[in-house]
Amino acid sequence: MIPMVNLKAQYTEIKDEVEQGLAQTIENCSFILGPNVQAFEQECAAYLGVKHALGVASGTDALHLALLAEGIGKGDEVITTAFTFIATAEAIKYVGATPVFVDIDPRTFNIAPEAILKAITSRTKAVMPVHLFGQPADMAQIVEICQEHDLKLIEDCCQSFGASVNGKQTGAIGDSAGFSFFPSKNLGAFGDGGLVVTHSDSTAAKLKQLRNHGSNVRYYHDIIGYNSRLDEMQAVILRAKLKRLEQYNEGRRRAAHLYSKLMADLPLTTPFEDGLGVHVYHQYTLLSERRDEIMQALQAKQIGCAVYYPVPLHQQIAFKEECEGMSLPVTESVAANCFSLPICPFLKDEEIHEIVDVIKSVF
Ligand SMILES: *Cc1c(COP(=O)(O)O)cnc(C)c1O
Numbered sequence: 001m002i003p004m005v006n007l008k009a010q011y012t013e014i015k016d017e018v019e020q021g022l023a024q025t026i027e028n029c030s031f032i033l034g035p036n037v038q039a040f041e042q043e044c045a046a047y048l049g050v051k052h053a054l055g056v057a058s059g060t061d062a063l064h065l066a067l068l069a070e071g072i073g074k075g076d077e078v079i080t081t082a083f084t085f086i087a088t089a090e091a092i093k094y095v096g097a098t099p100v101f102v103d104i105d106p107r108t109f110n111i112a113p114e115a116i117l118k119a120i121t122s123r124t125k126a127v128m129p130v131h132l133f134g135q136p137a138d139m140a141q142i143v144e145i146c147q148e149h150d151l152k153l154i155e156d157c158c159q160s161f162g163a164s165v166n167g168k169q170t171g172a173i174g175d176s177a178g179f180s181f182f183p184s185k186n187l188g189a190f191g192d193g194g195l196v197v198t199h200s201d202s203t204a205a206k207l208k209q210l211r212n213h214g215s216n217v218r219y220y221h222d223i224i225g226y227n228s229r230l231d232e233m234q235a236v237i238l239r240a241k242l243k244r245l246e247q248y249n250e251g252r253r254r255a256a257h258l259y260s261k262l263m264a265d266l267p268l269t270t271p272f273e274d275g276l277g278v279h280v281y282h283q284y285t286l287l288s289e290r291r292d293e294i295m296q297a298l299q300a301k302q303i304g305c306a307v308y309y310p311v312p313l314h315q316q317i318a319f320k321e322e323c324e325g326m327s328l329p330v331t332e333s334v335a336a337n338c339f340s341l342p343i344c345p346f347l348k349d350e351e352i353h354e355i356v357d358v359i360k361s362v363f
Contacts, residue, residue, distance in 0.1 A: 002342050002351050004304035005184050009346035010248075014240040021236035033212070036235035041195075043242055048169045050197040052204035055230025056211050059158040059180020062194035063091035065228065066176040067126070069198070069206040070152045072097050076125035080156075081111040082313040083331045084130045088156050089313050091178075092128065100124070101314045103328045107272040109133065109285070109338075112330075113141035120145075126152035131160035131170045133285050133308075133340075134186065134252070136277030139165050139173045146174075154178070158194075161187040162249040165277035171197050176207075181234065186249060186282050187241055189234040251345025252281040255352060259284055259341065262356040266363055268294075283308055284343040290362065291339045297362050303355055304342045310335060 011018075025036065037055045044053040056062050072078060074096035080088055082101035089099040102115035111129045127146055129137035146153040153174035157163075160170040161179055171177035181193035196211075198204050209216060214225030241248070256279075260270040269287035273279050285308065288294060298305045312331045314323040341355060 001302040002304055002347075002355065004306060004340070004342045005344040006346045007183060007188070007344075010241075010344070014237075014244070017240045018237050021240070022233055025232055025236055031232050033229055034232040034235075036232050036239060037230050040230070040235040040239050040242070043239065044195055045197070047242065047245075048197060049172045050169075051199045051201070052207070053195055053197045054204065054207050054211060055235060056194045056196055057228040057230065058192045059178055059182060059185075059194040060087040060091060061211075061226070061228040062178030062180070062196040063087065063128075063154070063156060063158075064094045065207055065210045065226070066154050066178050066196050066198075067091055067095045067097070068210055069196075069203045070126065070154060070175060072126050072152065072154075075123060077121060077123045078126045078128050078154075079116050079119050079124060080128040081130055081132070081331075082315075082328055083109055083309065083334060084132060084156065084313065085158070085309065086313060086316065086318070087158070088128060088130055089319070097125070098123075098322060099313070099319070101312075101323065101326065101328060103330045104334065105138070105274075106330045106334065108135055108137075108274050109334055110135060110137040111142075113138050113145060116142065116145055120149055120151075124149070124151060126154055128154045128156055130156040130158075131163055133271070134160050134163055134280035134282035135271075135273065136160065136163050136165045136170050136279075138274070138276055139170075140276065143173065158182075158185065159282035160280060161185065162245050163278055163280040170277070172199070175200065176203055181230075181238060186252070186280055187238065187245055189231075190237050191231065191234055193230050193234045193238065195230070248345040249280040251347075252343055253279070255343055255345075255347045256281040256284050258349060258352050259356065262352065263359065266360065268359075281343055283340045285338050285340045287334065287337045288339070289337055291337055294359055294362050295339055297358050298341075298355070301354075301358050303358060306340050307338060308340050
């Protein structure tokens, strides 16, 4: 059996450190916005090269609060991709804005800059690219578009912790960004968690209020905010993992490159690295018209595999009202042919060989 991601192997490595930290937190009883959250926020800010990093309850909340803090609201349009997890667009809906879905690059699966340009209207207020599967979107072009048209740039970094473009981390490029610590993400907690980052002091001040009931001083509330804080216990775990993140992401890249080398001669499309940034392989995702056959063969051998994402957002029932009749041909063709293989820093070379042998047996 080979799971999509081997969280157990990772835990074995950090067990002592985590258990010690958790015991201390329980001993101190500082459970909400305690010293580990504060330290973790500083460590993230330093690692990512941003001025402010704030722990929140989830990646979804991070994106929601970032949109609020950037002043996006009712009547505004936010251009984004339909080939992503629904939370990207849910966050846009939460603030009363309209997600405008545009097509993707067929090779990287990331939002296509030329499609963004075509979708800009007088109501467009922001662009929200997703660094899908861990590969940075084409940020040089997207930054230029946002500057030229005076649009906010909010990055969905929920799959890209540690990915970079020209030495700049994803999340440090736009006006603000959201990260997720869902357990299976590159930097994962033992439950839900998220992080919102910005270079701006005023945006950070708004975010700080928003995540804590609209309050700067306890029991004084300037706005209606939310209860969206990163848990102290999760911060303990995340600190242990952040220290090792570079090594984990290097392990993912190594696994991905071995897969691609072993499958170079097979009639399927292995992930394309566009060279514009460093891909951290949150997912290893391929294209094949024989996807279903391949997945059946893998499942028969108890090898994990999954389709991210089978139904693009413009075809979801939840977006029926705004997307009825909409067509995004590249997105639809990728969704019909994509599938992902197990990937994590603890995937062994033998396991990769075993998985590729099963795929070879299909052809
Ligand atoms: C995981 C994910 C989210 C949401 O993160 P949660 O922490 O689960 O709320 C948002 N966007 C993308 C692209 C994601 O992969």
